[in-house]
Amino acid sequence: MFEVDGVDPASGPTPDPQLRELLSKHAVLRLPMPRALEDEELQTVASRFGPIKDPVARTKTGERLHYDQRRQIIDSGFVMTDEVREKLGDLQFGGLDDERPGLFETYHCDDTYTAEPAWATVLHARALPPSGGGPTCFIDMRDAYRQLPGDERDALRGLQVRxxxxxxxxxxxxxxxRGPNDVLEEVLHPLVRTHPIAGSLALFIDLDRARYIEGMDVAEGRALLQRLQDHAEQKAAYCEHSWRDHDVLVWDNASVQHKAGGNFAVGEPRRFWRYVIAGEPPE
Ligand SMILES: O=C(O)CCC(=O)C(=O)O
Ligand SMILES: [Fe+2]
Known part of the structure; x- marks a missing residue:
């Protein structure tokens, strides 16, 4: 985690090679902001890292589907009521907390169910739990890869995850x-990913969305994915960000996994605005 002071929400080069470089190196950047940003200002800050991704992906029948808003609201403190549950019908967000469906408490990277997953995610704090808690937690997947035995590192290269x-x-x-996005096509990504800017190698796994390893016995491939995930969670360098008002946090989905810490009281707000930054297909 690295702090970048003085990023001007009103202007600056878009993209900004220096900020892209810093993100590639440190994987998580905190950009303190003096006040809550206007939407346009947040877009300016986000664009310093690259073009904002238009969340469009292909369906199984080849159509283009808007699978999300361009600016997303992450409302992890939102508490489910019976009334809302009824309205949502069959919609499921996949989280662990029945009461707080917007709380993503398992390690993942964003957007892996699309062919060109977002390179980076930009989160701007709008409301934080008054009594504290609710950090965002990160594990370093380059470190996880480096810590594997050399022969295993070699054996994993070339494998593709569905x-x-x-x-x-x-x-x-x-x-x-579960939801309207069920119609999206399935996609393949490499299990070992070369960083698009730094050129470094990382384990690229998202068990929130992974199914199996292509061309491998399904149970065997799933056991391998789980073992690699356990290895990363136990051994890889870890950091967490304790939110302060108006923070902008940017992370690199090509080199870290993240999750929300759910240690804040039910009923307390925890809300962010989010833009994601376009990425090339992982290689
Ligand atoms: O709530 C958090 O800390 C993380 C949210 C998250 O996973 C995301 O915005 O992609
Ligand atoms: Fe996420």
Whole structure:
């Protein structure tokens, strides 16, 4: 985690090679802001890292589907009521907390169910739990890869993982997400990813959406994915960000996994505005 002071929400080069470089190196950047940003200002800050991604992906029948808003509201403190539950019908977000469906408490990277997952995610704090708690936690997947034995590192290169939005076979304790995005096509991504800017190698896994390893016995491939995830969670360098008002936090989905810490009281607000930054297909 690295702090970048003085980023001007009103102007600056878009993209800004220096900020892209810093993000590639440190994987998580905190940009303190003096006040809550206007939407346009947040877009300016986000664009310093690259073009904002238009969340459009292909469906199984080849159509283009807007699978999300361009600016997303992450409302992790939102408490489910029976009334809302009824309205949502079959919609499931896949989280672990029945009461707080916007709380994503399992390690993941964003957007892996699309062919060109967002390179980076930009989150701007709008409301934080008054009594504290609710950090965002990160593990370093380059470090996780480096810590594997050399022969295993070599053996993993070239393997491809299959991802789906609606993974009915979600890895426990995760639960399957369900909704209109079920129609999206399944996609493949490499298990070992070369960083698009730094050129470094990282394990690229998202068990929230992964199904199996292509060309490998399904159970064997899933056991391998789970073992690699456990390895990363136990061994890889870890950091967490304790939110302060108006923070902008940016992370690099090509080199870290993240999750929300749910240690804040039910009923307290925890809300962010979010833009994601476009990325090339992982290689
Ligand atoms: O709530 C958090 O800390 C993380 C949210 C998250 O996973 C995301 O915005 O992609
Ligand atoms: Fe996320």
């Amino acid at each position: 991802y789906a939005y609606n993974n009915e076979d979600a890895f426990p304790p995760r639960r399957a997400a």
